[in-house]
Amino acid sequence: MLASRASSILKSLVPQFIAAFEESHLEALKGWRGDLTSFRDAPLYIDGVFDTSIILPHKRSDLPISPRSSLARKILDIVDSLTQNRDYFFIATLLSESINRTKRSYSEVIAAIQELREDEILVSIDIELLEKQRQVTQQEIAQIQQRVSQITFLNPEEKAKLVQDLSQMRPNEREATLSSMVMMGQLKGATAKAVGQQEEVSVQGKVSVDTSSITTKKAAQKAIKEMDKDARKCLKNYQYQDAVSYYEAAEIIANEWGLKKEAQEIIHKKIEANKKEIQYKQAVAESDAKSAEKQGNMQVAIQKYKEAADYSSSLFKLGMTSEDKKMREYLKQAERLKRQSPGS
Structure with missing residues (x-):
């Protein structure tokens, strides 16, 4: 899965998840130092947005x-x-x-x-209910204590609590937490070196943002407004991917300058841009289906109705519940033409 490219639908859902997760874990994130036990309820938020429980x-x-x-x-x-x-x-x-x-x-x-x-x-x-629970051995606890002792940014009390938490986890969760803590230590050292360096951020499409040129919050807000204006122009010309690129660039600036209100608005607009793109493709597929049906090309009409149904399914996943009814209607039309086709 990680070796393949993310779909536009998946990309559009990521900001939605980030916004929900950050809002519910604000205090834990402020003082986070790599301990994953603060986010044990994360699967609920992931499933709520991405419907990951379908693989369970x-x-x-x-x-x-x-x-x-x-x-x-x-x-x-x-x-x-x-x-x-x-x-x-x-x-x-x-x-x-x-x-x-x-x-x-x-x-x-x-x-x-x-x-x-x-x-x-x-x-x-829950897959955990299908797995047999077993007690952690003394040897495993000793190994956990040894690895935790190498985490330099925790005090003795925090290390003791971490050992206790790790001993109650499944092996894969334990390894993920320890790896995260080690990486956090490495990041703390690397962050100090990175301060002050100029960085240019490139986003999907043709938009590139030189964040080092934005030196004040007011300048950041102005840049965001300009990108919002450019994105709206793209939407008017049906250039949906370019619009999304502008929103992504604006989102980077908003996050860097702590403009939470602007970031939320941008995320919403980006999702809406993705919806508009899918709706446009759906309308084209429906139009093609009707034209093909009038011309007697039933196979093409069936294919196009099914394409329209797939677009409805994508829109449904983005929260447009009315698309469920449209999807069923498209599939009904495809089935009707299939029954009318010779040899069916």
């Missing part, structure tokens, strides 16, 4: 809720077959099996699975 094991809920669509009911039957030998399954397996058994498209199946998740008919399971 899932099970069928015990609640007596009936699926809304016929496809969702078929998929629920497949869930029952997947859980005959164990109590849980993975969405990736369910997706593959559902496509094979129902012969429906990826978009249709993922929409039905999402329906089951939203209605809490399918619920995720």
Whole structure:
């Protein structure tokens, strides 16, 4: 996953997560020195924005809720077959099996699975509940104490507390925390050397910001206003990616000068720019679908309706709940044309 490029949707969600996380952990972040135990609730915020729980094991809920669509009911039957030998399954397996058994498209199946998740008919399971808990050995505690003793910026009381916290973690969490603390020590040394150096920050697209030329908060606010103005011009000309680049540059300046209000506004505008780009592509796909249908080119029309449905799905993930209905309508149109096509 880390070796591949992030999608525009993922990029647009990152500022949303940062804003929510910083707001809820403001005090912990102010005095943070690399101890990850302050952020144990981070997975809740990550899942809230990125829907990461979709990769977790899932099970069928015990609640007596009936699926809304016929496809969702078929998929629920497949869930029952997947859980005959164990109590849980993975969405990736369910997706593959559902496509094979129902012969429906990826978009249709993922929409039905999402329906089951939203209605809490399918619920995720905390992976820790599936792992066997074991006691930390004395040898492991000694190793933890040895590594913690090498962290120079903690006092003895803080080191003792850290050892206690680390001994209660799973091995991967423990290693991540220790690595973070060591890195924090290295950063403290490197930060002093970096002070005063001029740095030019480049962002996605054609925008480059020489932050060293901005010497006052007033100058920073002026630069942000200019970039906002340029971004709005780009939006009028349907140059959505360029608009996002200007917003990213403005966001860098706002964060460097502690302009929290401006930063929040920029993040909101950047997300809106991403939404506009997707809506534009969706409108083009819908128009192409209708034109192809009038010309009798059913295969192209079906493909374009499905593309429009995919764009609706992306917009839905960005918080536009009304897109759920539009997505189903696009898929319905695609299915209608599929039934009308010769040989179907």
